[in-house]
Amino acid sequence: MSPVFALAVDIGGTKLAAALVEPGGRIAHYDRMQTPVDLDAEGLWRSLEALLDKLLAEAGGGDLAGVGVGCGGPMRWPSAEVSPLNIPAWRDFPLRERLRARHPGLPVRVHNDAICMAVGEHWRGAGRGRDNVLGMVVSTGVGGGLILGGHLIDGASGNAGHIGHVVVDPEGPPCKCGGRGCLEAVARGPGLVAWAQEQGWRPDRAEVTGVELADDARRGHPVATAAMRRAGRALGVAIASATHLCDLEVVSVGGGLSQAGPLLFDPLEEAFRAHARMDFAREVRVVPAALGQTAGLIGAAALVFAADRYWSAD
Amino acid sequence: MSPVFALAVDIGGTKLAAALVEPGGRIAHYDRMQTPVDLDAEGLWRSLEALLDKLLAEAGGGDLAGVGVGCGGPMRWPSAEVSPLNIPAWRDFPLRERLRARHPGLPVRVHNDAICMAVGEHWRGAGRGRDNVLGMVVSTGVGGGLILGGHLIDGASGNAGHIGHVVVDPEGPPCKCGGRGCLEAVARGPGLVAWAQEQGWRPDRAEVTGVELADDARRGHPVATAAMRRAGRALGVAIASATHLCDLEVVSVGGGLSQAGPLLFDPLEEAFRAHARMDFAREVRVVPAALGQTAGLIGAAALVFAADRYWSAD
Known part of the structure; x- marks a missing residue:
């Protein structure tokens, strides 16, 4: 056959x-x-x-x-x-x-x-076997896809899952979308790189992205570490909001920035637990994406x- | 028959x-x-x-x-x-x-x-004929229900729609849930009443709720008006987040506080439009609930x- x-x-x-x-x-x-x-x-x-x-x-x-x-x-x-x-x-x-x-x-x-990545994580990755999953990609932008009741949610125009434009700080930095304080404005790789450079991070390469910043954080650079903490906290707040609104079970986080590991996920988890306080949110797990590239x-x-x-x- | x-x-x-x-x-x-x-x-x-x-x-x-x-x-x-x-x-x-x-x-x-109210608004009220609707109740608490793809979303435990615990300000006032800066902490009737009293609102009744505050706002009381603006802005931010995450078409807002009319809905709309800036969010309408009690x-x-x-x- x-x-x-x-x-x-x-x-x-x-x-x-x-x-x-x-x-x-x-x-x-x-x-x-x-x-x-x-x-x-x-x-x-x-x-x-x-x-x-x-x-x-x-x-x-x-x-x-x-x-x-x-x-x-x-x-x-x-x-x-x-x-x-x-x-x-x-x-x-x-x-x-x-x-x-x-x-x-x-x-x-x-x-x-980003929706295909979320679908992949639900079908065969970190969200497998669960019916209510948010799959996120944190990279040059911040995107995602939403599976609720076991089905991909498309929304009115196929754009559901845009967690990058959940507001994490109404007075926060301006976002490319025209808004202010969106998760993406704080946590996208280039935004973090710019913030870290303002704070005195001087990478020894000409072209840098969030991946190099995550590398330097793993090597113990204090500003790079602070940048991961900043991104992690913003992610934790946005994921708490999404969890309360959609009653999720699993949130998978992939993309270049997630390579920072605990330096990103520890502050993420801390902010998430501080804000996701409804009883029904207790069992939610926020995990690194399983499928990679x-x-x-x-x-x-x-x-x-x-x-x-x-x-x-x- | x-x-x-x-x-x-x-x-x-x-x-x-x-x-x-x-x-x-x-x-x-x-x-x-x-x-x-x-x-x-x-x-x-x-x-x-x-x-x-x-x-x-x-x-x-x-x-x-x-x-x-x-x-x-x-x-x-x-x-x-x-x-x-x-x-x-x-x-x-x-x-x-x-x-x-x-x-x-x-x-x-x-x-x-709150989910039944959202379902009612979708079935026979302000969300009728639309497939992607958030129905909200702003009263002693702030609750809601979420209809996506034409179907009620339950989430993992029947708790989807809890927009009251979407974070509108991570450094905001403490919330009953144990978190901080939830929409409900800012915009719930008793929270607004407490805030207005701190700012010098002295209602002439002993027992006051958000309904009396809304009444006084309509009569032009400046602190009551400011309280409605505070609630409206918080609502606008949370609705922008929900719109981007779920790609909504209609958001209906009911409950006692919505009786304040434009004093609530004008600042709501202003904050919403300032934060809901993705192209696909342009057509969303935020409207008063149609069915009342x-x-x-x-x-x-x-x-x-x-x-x-x-x-x-x-």
Whole structure:
């Protein structure tokens, strides 16, 4: 019997990744490339097609059950005209329509990349077996996805899960969204890096991100440590709010910043426990994401293989 | 043909109310009594039974499709051993079991009173026809219920919708829950009254609540007006957080404090628009609840008549 795969795709500003994923969630074949930065919309599409052709050729056969895609937002959903913040070449690019034309007769499902990561963590990661889970990504931005009652919550426009814009301090720093004191404004990597540099952090590399800051925190740099504490506290407050509003069981936290480990999770837990005080919030666990870099691909595959739980649209 | 009703019950610290509600949501028969304060658990149960007997006798016939109840929390859900904060006589009182014994063969469904009000507003009130709605009650406490994807969200323990414990200021006033800076700590009627009295509000009545404060605000009292502004801003921040997290369409705000009208809703809207800045949040409307005092009864009836949307338990 010929194997059955989901073709899973993860489209971000740094890399394009694709995989053939088995119905159980195992990645059977994988390939990736840097996201081209100097191509126009059609050139970028042809690069993606070449990556998919190569992957399918390497796999040498097997039936496709469908195509699942996580893509940086924003997008019109579920039609998936995508305008990823970090991919300027695509503005209202008809990603779903193109993939449907390429794979006629197959279901093609596209969702926000952070939502796919949350779905992956729920399907096969830290949230497995629980019905009420928030999956978070703390990186250049802060995103997430919300599974309640065992089903992915889409909200009015496919944007549910945007915990990065939960307010943690109404008088806090301005946010790119135009608001003030959003979790993302405090805890996103570049925001933390800027804060740490203001406080006297002088990294010995030219280009720094939250990952280098987390590294320096692990090495004991006091300002880098303070930056992780600042992010951890903001995360703890936002997660407490989400827990009370949605009556969660598990919150998984992934993304580059989560590599700081206890330096992030200890202040997070402290602030979370200080604010999540309703009886029903006592059992909630906040844990590091389990799937790492492949969470988004596995979640994209779940849009195909577990559509009853993760895909509510047409 | 004999009419079909849901027996709807609303159990609060101030009053016990019951109604026979038609499948379309109209209240055909209604009765109420003050909640007895000097009875033990069984005495209170007998009072409730007497109220229900009287209502059913007045109605003089008709078939019951089921029993729906909104009751003050907390409770173990869905088994509904209830321990309403404002009804000390009932601690772990087996309300659902008693009602089942009284109405054998009928579905008996009990939920939190604020959730029933939100369900009522979604079924037949300000959220009607929308799939993503937060219904709020701002009164002695601040509660709510969450409808997403057209279905009531229960969360892990039936406690989803607790917007009163979304954090609006991590350094804010202590909350009864043990946390700090919860929406409820700032915006609950007694909290506002205390704040207004500290600021020099001297009401000419002995017993005052948020309703009197709202009245004085409407009459132009500057401290009472400032108190409404304080509550409105906190509400706006919390609603912005909920909107971003859940991708809502409509937020209905009811309860005694909402009687302050624009004095509450104007600063609410201002803070909400300042913080709800993601594109997808632009279309959200925050509106006064439409059903008034009967929202909870109508929502309790919806647990019977629209169980596919509002009742996920056994």
